[in-house]
């Protein structure tokens with residue numbers, strides 16, 4: 001934000017501070033800490049999914065313009081109001097996928113979400129109490145719920161409110177702190193499916209006949225079969241939207257299947273059959289219920305539900 005203005009926005013942020021002993025265990029500080037499997041399962045997995053700690057909702061009202069992104073607003077809060085607020089971002093341009101959260105309950109990226117698109121008038125949002133429960137149709141009694149409402153009152157007195165935006169960590173993943181969710185379960189599932197090219201390269205030679213490098217040649221038509229899939233940035237938005245993935249270990253998730261499909265459709269990859277075997281499991285393609293919620297907000301324009309359908313058909317036909 002570069003210039004002063006009269007308009008303000010109110011962010012209702014779901015905050016979370018984990019219990020100190022959990023943070024200690026996560027660092028491996030205790031010699032008695034149990035070693036959990038990186039792929040989940042067991043009681044450690046359940047505890048990791050529902051970490052304990054302090055939860056509350058905090059309101060921040062700050063000057064903002066309709067064209068500002070919600071990431072801009074959080075950076076302003078972090079720099080000028082509350083340095084303790086935790087959120088994750090990197091590129092700021094929808095390329096890295098590190099800043100997926102739930103905005104007004106919808107998984108999406110902070111850096112591409114503008115105030116103009118997401119701010120609602122206060123009555124349009126469910127009211128959220130101190131413990132994070134959403135109450136629909138109760139407005140006056142809930143207005144005291146936030147623990148930092150002084151800023152709201154002061155700012156709205158001399159500015160025009162653009163509205164209210166509710167922010168929570170990405171659903172389907174354990175919260176780590178404030179808006180930061182632990183996306184390791186998704187990354188581990190992607191890693192398990194060997195997300196890299198396994199191909200027999202052809203040695204290319206220079207004009208002098210010397211070996212130059214391995215080449216993996218491909219026609220544009222072959223590239224077109226997976227090019228869109230290769231745009232996945234592993235942001236987790238599709239997983240946060242998927243009601244089956246939210247159940248825990250029952251489904252490896254749409255992002256892992258997108259990565260697998262990307263290599264299955266790559267004409268250079270020699271492991272397509274092994275890749276299909278790896279996802280032809282009860283927690284793989286069989287777990288997808290074709291709800292297609294995963295398609296709605298993919299920031300890279302992938303029709304995830306349609307791709308799920310295609311890969312399910314391909315696995316069954318092989």
Ligand code: SF4
Pocket residue numbers: 097231232233234235236237238239254255258297298299300301302304
């Ligand atoms: S498919 Fe889309 S929504 Fe899902 S992880 Fe990849 S980029 Fe994100």
Ligand code: FES
Pocket residue numbers: 089090091092093094095096097098099109110111112
């Ligand atoms: S900060 Fe990189 S995608 Fe939003």
